[in-house]
Amino acid sequence: MSTLTKFSAIPYTGPAPTNRNPYVPAGAEIADARGEVIAAALQHPGMTPELGQDMPSFIVDKEQIVDVLRALKESEVLAFTMPLDLFAVDYPGRENGSRESGVGSRSNTSDLQSPNPDLRPPTADTRHPGRFDVIYQLYSLKNNERIRLKVRVADGESIETGTPVFKGLNWYEREVFDMYGVVFDGHPNLRRILTHEAFQGHALRKDYDPAQRWILTENDVAKIIPKIDPRFENVDTDYERVTLNLGPSHPATHGTLRIVVTLDGETIIGADQEIGYLHRCFEKMSETHTYQQVIPYTDRLNYCSAIINNVGYCMAVEKLLGIEVPARAQHVRLMLSEFMRIADHLVCIGTNLVDMGALTNFWYLFQPREEIYGLIEACCGARLLPSYTRIGGLAVDVPPDFLQKSQRLVDMMPKFINDVEKLVDRNKIFLDRVVGVAPISAEEAINYGFTGPCLRACGVPFDVRKATPYLGYETYDFDVPIAEGGDTYARFLVRMEEMRQSLRILQQAIERGLPEGPVIVDNPYVALPPKAKVYNEMESLIYHFKLIMHGIQPPVGETYFQVEGGNGELGFYVVSDGTKNPYRVRCRPPCFQIYSAFPDMIMGQTIPDAIAALGSLNIIAGELDH
């Protein structure tokens, strides 16, 4: 029986509770129509369209997937050249032969299953059995569209690797292997990526206990010996070859990165990385918490620009709920996102310059950053990790002098940016350290799935704020800065210019003024009623109780939403089974693919250059390791 309709006698005129119904994304027909066009263009027998999704979506036969990937990439008209994401979802219910998809099969939630089988997600498919959905998401720069491919794999089965088609799939496949135990045949280096060597089992499987730890001792730590790049294999120099370990706690790297390099004299001829030194199980944790409780976890992904993560996650859930956030909340979200972007770039540039010995900039740039944190503190009381947004809006309204404070910040910021630019941009040491260092071509970058400033530094003007505008970015006048060369210097230039563009957006936002009205939706199934009402009205008290006890219950379905984070496309893929906890939250961390290209970028260069390049990529361990 429905738990929410019990209170239907209460005079509430807003939207009805939705948890019983399957999710119908806005624009599903357009996606379906587009899917037909794609299928017609490709004429591939292994693809079965999956209808009613938020983007063109196909179920692909296991044997055909690499073929399909290649065809999509090489097709002239479709040109899906960028691998955005690869992850898996576990539906153990399917394996037990039950007709259900497995969604909602957790024992405490089975009563929430829809009695009507037609309303269940259309996943029980005899042609494609299997416990795991391995999901590929590709992006076409040419047509500005996305596609989702699902492959069903049973426990113990394997898939052919997609790395020859997309280099960016390399680490994703390792991640799926680590988390689910799905084996990718022919993968060049299929070892665990996020968890450690002594770990047993596969953590994101539904039957894995979230608190089950395995202790790693020093004796278990495996030695990494990097493969030597073929270009240098047979080059004979007079130097001895040494293998050097940097990190994970190394003076020159910020955060927990570990790189093992093989040197020939001073030249790097082989490099391998180990990540996962900050794997805090974001995805597993979000499965054990309610939708609202996940918000603080998202803060801690890219902790330099926490609000952008909050916004991305909340908007994904709002998309699933089909609700529109009030204009005032949208405006504040946009402004704070831009401030956060500036703070993110300030930290990146400041610390990157420290790596090259320019300490002044670091001290200097941290001052405006503190001021930005001051503004956020005035809004919600926290500095670094504010958790300021809520699903449906914001936690509290902004202070009355929010716009004046913002104006003051916008006025003071250009001086800092210009001064730092003046300090370094004609400095010979700086230029020698960055120009031409660690370059990557646009084609390679796309093949690796780069997004954000690092992609734009290769001359590709892809920005989520322009490509698929959200929060009303389409109404603002701003440019997407690009640079040429894809080297450390280009990344520096792009970040500098992006801060100025963010200031432009902020100036326009301040001039428009804050729209009047509430900062959170008036929908008792999503947002808590105001305290004054809770204390005075029976129904508000009940709504309050229901929401605290049972949480938000989005409709059954899945969705993906992307925002432009400090480092690139930050996407959240949320699967709901109609209960208060997300069935699966997948975060697409932009750093992940950028960092996976690092060995290619530094090959043939020296260690100091590698360090300078690493700083310019702005790898944030929290986001990299989830």
Added chain:
Amino acid sequence: MANLPYDSSGSIIQRKRGGPPGEGAEKGLITLPGESEREIEDLAGGTYLTTTVDTMVNWARGNSLWPLPFGTACCAIEFMSMVSSHYDIARFGAEVVRFSPRQADLMIVAGTIVDKMAPVLKKIYEQMPEPRYVIAMGACATSGGFYRAYHVVQGIDEIIPVDMWVPGCPPTPDGLMYSILKLKEKIQRGEVRR
């Protein structure tokens, strides 16, 4: 010295201005850890005081901590705030941030320690010369924080001894600064021995 309406000798010790170096050097008051205020004694034109070596050494140690930031996550960003211009830990003598464990005596564990990182943390701790102090900054380092998860160490005291715990997620830079001051007091009282 203001003229007081009562005989002040005995309760207030007057500072004498020092003459040229060597003769009648400045005499003043000093408070050593664990002692009440006392006068520096003047003997044969020089200035000296008697105390124990331990007290003196502790006093010096507490005033010049060299931190090693073992920064892994978000807390490390707040650590950076604390050392940089706005909060400026240099005011309390702990600004010489060393990234080599062999040159540091205070390890600030700023951030989540996961199981994969645990052996590294232990090794780095062991590389520090004695005496060494540890501050666990933030909820994660203290207890695993809200990551009750399959890959997160539930408090670094599973691995290494800790002298100070700083609450918060992340603690504010002022909070961390306060813990350094508290640690300083603790060291000067001679309570930390390691």
